[in-house]
Amino acid sequence: MATPEQTEAAPAAANSEPASHEARYNPAEIEARWQERWAAQPDLYAAEPASSARPKYYVLEMLPYPSGQLHMGHVRNYAIGDALARYMWMQGHNVLHPMGWDAFGLPAENAALKNNTPPREWTLANIAAMKRQMNRIGLSYDWRNEITTCLPDYYRWNQWFFLRMFERGLAYRRKSKVNWCPQCATVLANEQVVNGCCWRHEDTLVEQRDLEQWFLRITNYAQELLDDLSKLEGWPEKVRTMQRNWIGRSEGARIDFELEDLESIPEEERSARRGGTAVLPAREGVKGGEVKITVFTTRIDTIYGATSLQLAPEHPLVKQMTVADPALDASVADLLEQQRRAREAGDVGAIQKHGVFTGHYAINPFNGERLPVWVANYILLDYGTGAIMSVPAHDERDYDFAQKYGLEIRVVILPRRTGEPADSGETESLLPFTDEDSLLINSGDFSTVGCHEAQRRMAAYAEEHGFGKATVTYRLKDWGISRQRYWGTPIPMLYCESCGIVPVPDSDLPVLLPDNVEITQQGGSPLGRIPEFVGAACPQCGGKARRETDTMDTFVDSSWYFYRYTDARNDRAPFDASTVAYWFPIDQYIGGVEHAILHLIYSRFWTRVMRDLGLVRNDEPVERLFTQGMVIRNGAKMSKSKGNVVSPDEMIARYGADSTRMYSLFAAPPDRDLDWQEDGVAGVSRFLGRVCRFAIKYAGRAKNGRAAGGDLSPASQALLRKLHQTIRKITEDFAGRWHFNTCIAAIMELVNTLTAAEPAINGGEVPDVVLTEILRSLTLLLAPFAPYLAFELWEQIGEQDNLLRSPWPEFDEALAREEQIEIPVQINGKLRSVIRLDADADEDTVRDAALADPRIAALIECKEVARIILVPRKLINIVVK
RNA sequence: GCCCGGAUGGCGAAAUCGGCAGACGCAGCGGACUUAAAAUCCGCAGCCUCGUAAGAGGCGUGGGGGUUCAAGUCCCCCUCCGGGCACCA
Structure with a gap:
């Protein structure tokens, strides 16, 4: 059960005896003390100017909307960014790690309505509250460049x-x-x-x-935004794919179909024109009129299979037609009404296709045939030209529509098989047939040509004759x-x-x-x-x-805010160009995947505009992007309506900020969803307590400065080996896959090893210099994940320098190496024994040792050894018959 | 419908290049300390069978097939869960 008294009762006990080796780990007391000290050093996390000798590193977490309350998703996001920022400082970089507020937006107005508080007041109060929470968590922000988008100096x-x-x-x-x-x-x-x-x-x-x-x-930049996605190698493939789909480039052609001039239609044909389900053949004397319908198609190669044109209900031409035709006007109105009702019913995906024949025909410029012109609800006004040619045989949607209304279906492409088009009867079962690796039939001069070649030749033909053109269309608006x-x-x-x-x-x-x-x-x-x-x-x-x-739109604010962070108090320009040139692009951006298209595509656009204005030199704002997983609880995303919200404040009050943030990194790899379990936080807290007690217990011996060399006892060797293996593991992870969960597990293993070795440490087998190295390195390893405790221990072991600027420990490959290794011995792929050998034993030694192992010897007796597979330093597998 | 993730003990997870499946932690069980408890420390612990025991054997990474001396990992098929897109011509 919750024990809020624990955090209140404990400080007194710890204050009375802070350095006692039996002292209980008391995060409330340690964290309060360090918060006060950090608050007194406003430059603690300050980035250095561009003249800094350190290489620059810009790490950024997405700025929050100041709702007034941090949630666990924020904590996780910032814990990742903060670990990285601290690590990069220790690796000798000049780190820019800023924070700000996405402070415009509707919730402030809603709150104003509800509580009668002015939006500005409400927002600024929320910012103050959240800033307090962030500082309580111990995040290493350089607040000198804080931005608030609702203030005039920003907007x-x-x-x-x-x-x-x-x-x-x-x-x-x-x-x-x-x-x-x-x-x-x-x-x-x-x-x-x-x-x-x-x-x-x-x-x-x-x-x-x-x-x-x-x-x-933004459409001016559609092609560039698309092309440059391939350069964003530091972005998740998922986000790049989402942007690629959003931009939605498609290559095709525009074709003009002239509406038939009604005057030119011979008397005897008029009766055959009802219904609009049939294509009328080309006919001498029928002329195209002034009015053209332009369609966009990616499949111009199927144009001989077109059996109608379809217009979007909102198409301007439809309005012209309905003015002169009250019956049509009523039908189109009905169509729109049905559409509206279907959407209201909520089932947008299941809207049925509906259409109306307009009574008009348009002339196919390739063969003079006259196609009935329809209005259909599945045609979108704002994509392409808002009109299509309908080819039921070779398009699924057109096929559905044609089936419903009994329109003609004409096969004009067939699978490429032996080189000759197959019999058309056999193909009917395949309809709609859309494979582009096919050949044209019944297509005039283009018959027997392959689809892709036909697309090129037919677009060129259309352009030559002035009724069309190859075109690229984007979905992006x-x-x-x-x-x-x-x-x-x-x-x-x-x-x-x-x-x-x-x-x-x-x-x-x-x-x-x-x-x-x-x-x-x-x-x-x-x-x-x-x-x-x-x-x-x-x-x-x-x-x-x-x-x-x-x-x-508030997405304007967030499209360029990270540039302002480099020079946020500038009142003559949005930022200083040379400062931006130093810091950009952002080395690492961290946030939720929900911004994959909105914020991240607008930001890429804005950067290009600024580049073209001569303000920045980079094409892209962000070099590497990391999208963290959601925080869930009981199988669902935390939300008020599900009643499964855990408040960071409550966790911090109960277990401390170090435990809360460290758990958010320990419970799952950062890119996966995290299942919040409070018992897990308690476990991390227990672990930090063990670290704290161990370090403080031996802190006195660690004050003797640093030294190395000399012959090491086996106990010292074993401890240093584990230490350097841990350093290697964590260093490699920061550079690579960011599995902080296993990094923290590795530190736990190290501490388990250390406490198990206490008899040796106390028995004089581990000299003070070795113990010093261990305590220093352990503290440094902990610093990105549990900064409060790390600062506390750093001081307890007698270090004077700023922990955040102290060099990250180097791992020594020689010390990390195991002298003896265990090699599993398998017989027919099943584990039967394990042998212990020198790490550098040669193959013969390993083989002999395996065969000599009593268990193995007994098992292969009377059997024929067919084969021995030996994987150096890994395994030996004896195959017997 | 299409495109991405994911499925491993009672739970969160680990196994980075095809080589001891279950590291680390949670919950659990046994023990030490204590008048007692909390805290802490030590130990056990995938499942099943046999055995008083030490131990031995079998099964096991969503399901089915395959490749390989060896598969959580590679290939084919299928189920379920999560996310994105969804009449884009």
Whole structure:
């Protein structure tokens, strides 16, 4: 059971006798003392200037939203980053390890509504509380460069960047369909829509609205963002794949289909035109009209198999058609209504395909055939051209649709087999057949050509004849950043009655976010209700102008914050270019995988914009990215609704910060999900207690300084061997796979070895110089994981220097080597005995020893030895018949 | 549907290059210390069978097959769990 008294009662006992070797490990007392001392040294974790002789290392954890409470996911994230930062300092690097606050955003407005606290006040109070928690955990942040994105000295640079983008045409305004979350009462970017719902309100369906919005032209960089993914070798493959899919490049072609000129259709054909299920043959005299439908396809090679065109319901041409045709108008309205209802029912994935024939036909430019034009709900307006050619035989979706409405299905490609196309009857069972390793049939001059070659030749043919072109399309859309909210960066734009859209001049920055805003639940931008804010003079003509009242998406703040960390108090520029050039790119970025596309793709975009503005030299912001696993409990992610939340404060009060953070590293490898078990924290705490008691017990003998050499007793050799094996293991892990769980296990093994050797240590078999090396190294090894205890022991064993700047112990390969090793002996692959030999024994010696082993000898007696497999230093396997 | 992870004792996990499966820790059991408890320390501990015992043998890394002297690890098929994408033409 919980024993809160333990932490209160214990300090007194420890204070009375702090150095007693029987003293109980008392984290509350040790940690309180060191916190006070660290607080008195504001430069303790300060990065050195670019002139530093040490090589630079920039380690960064994703900045938190200041909700007011750290959760275990934060603790884990920061424990990983902090261990690395401390290790890198000890490895002699100049480490930049900053922290800040992603402080704009909707929760502050919600809190304002609920508690009647102004967003600014609420946010700053939360920041103070969380900063206190971070310091309590003992994280090594350089607070001199702290940033708070909701303060003008930060967000003015958002505005400054926005103006630079506007000047270059990278920021633009247009009316468009946008995602609208009714809960947030604001617009969302595509990246913030999850399964048709809001990313913050999983049960709230996103609506489509037409609004004037500011966009950033991220699509200008689509190809570069895609190409450079292959260079990000320090990123998890998973994240790169997610970004690749998000950018969604596809190669294909645009083709124009002319709508048939109704005037030119001969009288006798009119009756055959109902239904729209059949393709009408090419016919002399039928002409294309003025109106064209442009489709995008990746499979131009199947164009002879097209049997209809399909338009998105929101396609502009559909509107033109419905104006003249009330019956069609009703059908399309019905289509949209069905769509809306299906989404409301929540089953977005299971929406059925529906469509309506428009009564029009369009001419296939390759063969003059006339294809019925339909409207279908499975066509997306904002991908490609919002229109497709439907090839039921060779596309799954078109096949479903054609089956449902009885449209023609025409086979125009067949598997490549003996070189000759197979019989078409045999292929029908394969439909829809989409394999591109195939040959064309029934495709005019292109018949018998392979698909890939046909794609090239047909696109070239289309371009030659002026009705099409090879094209690349991306799924990535421009980034809509306007939000109809109060708590964000004001967009620095003005609307002048005579000059139109006018940017705020740099000299007028920042456009301050006013404080006196009443937060209400009514829609529209809150800033629009403050006349003093809205009213302004036009900087160009001096006339009356109106301020933009939308604010920026908060992902703008986090797209470049890590640059500001290098020079956060700069009031003339977002940062100093040469300082950034020194620190960038970030050597190691650590955070949750949930930001794989949103934050991390925006950041890559922003860095390229800054590069093109001449502000930075790096193409990528982040060299290596690490995504840690979630903290779960009882098989589910910690959340209030599941009632399985463990508060860091409670853990720290009960077991101390060292135990809490060390457990978060010990319970699982950092990239895997971690199952929180409180008993495990208690176990780590017990272990730290053993370390503490052991070190303090022998601290007196460790004050004799350092020395080495001389003949070592077997006991000393054994202890040093274990020590150097541990140093090797942990050093290699920091450089490689970061399995801190096994690093901590290795330290536990070392301590187990040490306590088991106490009789030898006390019996004079281990000289003080050896004991000194052991205690020093043990403390250094512990420092990245349990800094409070490490600082305490460092002082107890008489060291004067700053532990964080003391060199990481070097491992000595000769000391780490085992002199004797155990070799398992197998017979037919089954373990039968183990022999002990000198580590450098040659093969014959090993073989002879194995065969001479009494157990082995007995087992192979009367049997024929067929083969002996000997793996040096590993194993010997005797194969008998 | 497609793409990634993952599945190992009662539990969290380890085994880094195909070579002693279960390191380290939790929970458990036995013992020491104590008037007693807490704390601490020592020992046992994958499962099954045989044996009073020391010990011996068998089975065992989600399931089935394969490669190999040897497979948690490699190959093929399947099940379950977690995550991402999902009418992207």
